[in-house]
Amino acid sequence: MxxxxxxxxxxxxxxxxxxxxxxxxxxxxxxxxxxxxxxxxxxxxxxxxxxxxxxxxxxxxxxxxxxxxxxxxxxxxxxxxxxxxxxxxxxxxxxxxxxxxxxxxxxxxxxxxxxxxxxxxxxxxxxxxxxxxxxxxxxxxxxxxxxxxxxxxxxxxxxxxxxxxxxxxxxxxxxxxxxxxxxxxxxxxxxxxxxxxxxxxxVPEPGRRRDGAGEHILYIGRLTEEKGVRLLMAAWDLLHARGGTGLPLVVAGSGPLETEVVAWARGRGDVRFLGLRDRDGCAELTARAAALVAPSEWLEGFGLVVVEAMAAGVPVVASGHGAFPELVDDGVTGLLHRPGDAESLAACVRRIVADLRDNARMGTAGRARYEQDFDPxxxxxxxxxxxxxxxxxxxxxxxx
Missing domain, CATH: 3.40.50.2000 (Glycogen Phosphorylase B;)
Known part of the structure; x- marks a missing residue:
């Protein structure tokens, strides 16, 4: 053709x-x-x-x-x-x-x-x-x-x-x-x-898949309000006040809220801000994640980072509106939180890393869904x- x-x-x-x-x-x-x-x-x-x-x-x-x-x-x-x-x-x-x-x-x-x-x-x-x-x-x-x-x-x-x-x-x-x-x-x-x-x-085959439990919770994307960055910061503060998750939050990206995110992350042991990363760097971060978070406030039309995480065998926490309920089968390949609700987001993040066996099961199911519907x-x-x-x-x- x-x-x-x-x-x-x-x-x-x-x-x-x-x-x-x-x-x-x-x-x-x-x-x-x-x-x-x-x-x-x-x-x-x-x-x-x-x-x-x-x-x-x-x-x-x-x-x-x-x-x-x-x-x-x-x-x-x-x-x-x-x-x-x-x-x-x-x-x-x-x-x-x-x-x-x-x-x-x-x-x-x-x-x-x-x-x-x-x-x-x-x-x-x-x-x-x-x-x-x-x-x-x-x-x-x-x-x-x-x-x-x-x-x-x-x-x-x-x-x-x-x-x-x-x-x-x-x-x-x-x-x-x-x-x-x-x-x-x-x-x-x-x-x-x-x-x-x-x-x-x-999404192309990532080349790297998660091997083990994962080292961090990961956010990759534009640092904007509609992507849920402020919501993520509020949810992470709630988790920190309640003893944390045992894993750091890694933020990779750039955008209008970058100055705000850098100031929020400065001096914290439970947050690492990495700035913009190239495609290979993002794939590496994803393969080392215990979970990926996609807390978008707007109605996402799709969500490449969500499917890229699934391809790497990494479960996802995503907002329960827009396209995300099509991509994430709640409780099977990841968890859906109530849109705009920091308490719900915090609870889902805590739950997805609390049980290693359940986390691994969701990662495996996400990979299977990728192979069925989203591979080349x-x-x-x-x-x-x-x-x-x-x-x-x-x-x-x-x-x-």
Whole structure:
């Protein structure tokens, strides 16, 4: 199969799960003998742009005619069977959907977050889950400045949502939702149910699996409020006040709350802050963990770190909403805590490390679930099935 993959890469100082998924799927397709070509833009390039061009970037968010022309030319030259669209923000824009129609090539799109209906893509605002824009369009996002805390910065995203809604809904043959929970929310927000298919992300074989009981409790991820970092700190303080778990908490990541986390961890014997780690470093930390915690406050669309832990035979403590109940079978492959509840999180962390036999059983069950649903073989089957469905029933968008 001939596939063109379209993606706008995130800034390198903010490692992205989306970038990782694109790289892994591209490598998977190529290793299986398929012809894959990337059509990419990199957000890192914005910093080196001349000032006038840099100032014009927000204007390209709703529509980039150059990206449309360049992609359409590539598609006419290469004649792929399908185009797979990932992120288009900020340098590609939904004009790439029109390029597919220009060239007469069916398109699929992976919805890595909720940005199809929510400007920042999180359904989260002011410390709580918020679906205002799913019900009323993107005006609430502009009013509240949901992207980077700025109404002005949010406006291009809101304009894009309004201007491109019909084009996206009719011009993309199949949307890949990364969980059933995400699909339900997007259908409720008005996206076409008949074009939304669940295709979980896959995770490559980690190369290292846990051998023994584990040395620490592990958090890996962005240090942001919606990821539950403050909730984790509150739960860990509760555990510390009650005698601790006998294991340290290891925090690996970076983000807006890094200064706060560093100050909280300073001088403590039960917390180790490691900062950002590369992929191999994260795999090493995971394989040495007694448990991984994923206490997200927002409705995660998937959760790569959760499945990576399962692949390594490590049980998980995760918040019981969003996609996590699909990934973590409560009491079997890990534990689910009440979302936003530090007491519940603390109790689950204590329970998951208190019984070594039970912990090992959950780790083994998690590994089995990974092999069944989330390994590369499962990922390739789902990708190709989605591509074939899009080719058989292409979308109806006309060139404009």
């Amino acid at each position: 001939r596939v063109v993959v379209v993606h706008n890469r995130y800034r390198s100082e903010h490692p992205s799960g989306e970038d990782r998924v694109v790289d892994q799927e591209t490598a998977l397709l190529a290793s299986a003998g398929h012809d894959v070509e990337l059509f990419e833009r990199r957000s890192d390039d914005i910093a080196a742009m001349p000032l006038p061009r840099k100032a014009a970037v927000p204007l390209l968010v709703p529509w980039n005619p150059v990206a449309r022309r360049e992609l359409a030319a590539l598609l006419r030259a290469r004649r792929p069977d399908v185009v797979h669209i990932h992120s288009t923000f900020p340098l590609l824009s939904p004009s790439v959907v029109a390029a597919c129609a220009d060239a007469g090539v069916p398109a699929v799109a992976t919805l890595h977050n909720y940005q199809a209906v929510c400007a920042p893509g999180t359904f989260y605002r002011d410390g709580r889950i918020c679906t205002d824009c799913a019900d009323a369009g993107p005006l609430p996002a502009v009013r509240h400045g949901c992207y980077r805390g700025s109404p002005l910065a949010t406006l291009p995203l809101a304009v894009s949502l309004v201007a491109n809604r019909r084009r996206n809904d009719t011009g993309i043959a199949r949307f890949f939702c990364i969980s059933a929970a995400q699909r339900l929310l997007l259908v409720q927000a008005g996206m076409p149910a008949d074009r939304l298919a669940v295709k979980h992300n896959f 073989a499962a990922g390739l089957r789902a990708l190709l099935a989605g591509y074939r469905a899009a080719i058989a029933a292409p979308a109806s968008c006309e060139p404009v």
